Amino acid sequence: MTQLVLLRHGESTWNQENRFTGWTDVDLTPKGQEEARQAGRLLHQGGYTFDMAYTSVLKRAIKTLDLCLDEMDQLWIPVVKSWKLNERHYGALQGLNKAETAHQYGEEQVHIWRRSYDIPPPALEPGDARFPGKDPRYANIAAALLPRYESLKDTVKRVVPYWETEIAPMVRAGKKIIIAAHGNSLRALVKFLDHIPDADIADLNIPTGIPLVYEMGEDLRPLRKYYLGDAAHIASATAAVAAQGKVK
Numbered sequence: 001m002t003q004l005v006l007l008r009h010g011e012s013t014w015n016q017e018n019r020f021t022g023w024t025d026v027d028l029t030p031k032g033q034e035e036a037r038q039a040g041r042l043l044h045q046g047g048y049t050f051d052m053a054y055t056s057v058l059k060r061a062i063k064t065l066d067l068c069l070d071e072m073d074q075l076w077i078p079v080v081k082s083w084k085l086n087e088r089h090y091g092a093l094q095g096l097n098k099a100e101t102a103h104q105y106g107e108e109q110v111h112i113w114r115r116s117y118d119i120p121p122p123a124l125e126p127g128d129a130r131f132p133g134k135d136p137r138y139a140n141i142a143a144a145l146l147p148r149y150e151s152l153k154d155t156v157k158r159v160v161p162y163w164e165t166e167i168a169p170m171v172r173a174g175k176k177i178i179i180a181a182h183g184n185s186l187r188a189l190v191k192f193l194d195h196i197p198d199a200d201i202a203d204l205n206i207p208t209g210i211p212l213v214y215e216m217g218e219d220l221r222p223l224r225k226y227y228l229g230d231a232a233h234i235a236s237a238t239a240a241v242a243a244q245g246k247v248k
């Protein structure tokens with residue numbers, strides 16, 4: 001049996017402000033930092049240890065991993081950062097308040113933008129200063145590979161090959177891995193691991209800062225998965241993510 005832990009970053013400033021975030025590199029709030037530390041405490045109390053960690057190139061995931069590993073006294077493990085684990089690129093929605101967008105375009109449209117499998121958000125205009133090609137952290141990546149928007153399906157197309165070529169071989173080799181990433185990059189991975197049909201993925205919401213443990217067979221087929229922590233808190237945090245697209 002192998003084990004894998006997925007961890008969505010703690011609350012970010014734009015989670016707190018209820019803004020579409022995507023590739024915008026916003027920081028954790030104090031609550032988000034505490035969620036990350038609490039994740040580390042739960043993992044430590046549960047006797048978990050890791051050989052390696054993977055995260056994105058966005059500071060809310062990097063800092064979450066750091067705070068979590070600090071609580072576990074495991075800051076020394078190798079950490080690989082990849083843009084392939086970044087959040088879904090939310091295109092021209094990035095920065096908009098989700099409830100205001102629901103007010104303007106309707107809750108149904110916002111739900112489609114947030115949770116449909118293959119309907120993308122509006123693209124960034126050519127020349128938009130937010131295009132990742134203008135950001136030095138993506139300087140070594142061909143501009144054609146960098147998104148101006150992504151549907152979840154597009155996110156699956158970058159996350160799953162990264163899982164298959166970089167992370168899965170480590171898990172197969174018996175390495176204990178934690179992946180600290182984002183709501184939708186983790187939804188993409190969970191969809192793949194659990195074989196969730198396209199039509200059903202809309203119902204999956206992942207709360208911030210709560211470790212999700214997978215127990216897997218040798219073939220990396222999930223046998224069991226569970227969040228660590230208080231069940232009522234996990235349920236309300238998950239429902240709160242789903243409700244972010246409602247008119248307030």
Ligand SMILES: O=C(O)[C@@H](CO)OP(=O)(O)O
Nearest residue numbers: 019020021022087114183
């Ligand atoms: O804004 C985002 O980038 C994501 C995660 O915070 O939001 P949503 O849950 O609406 O897909």
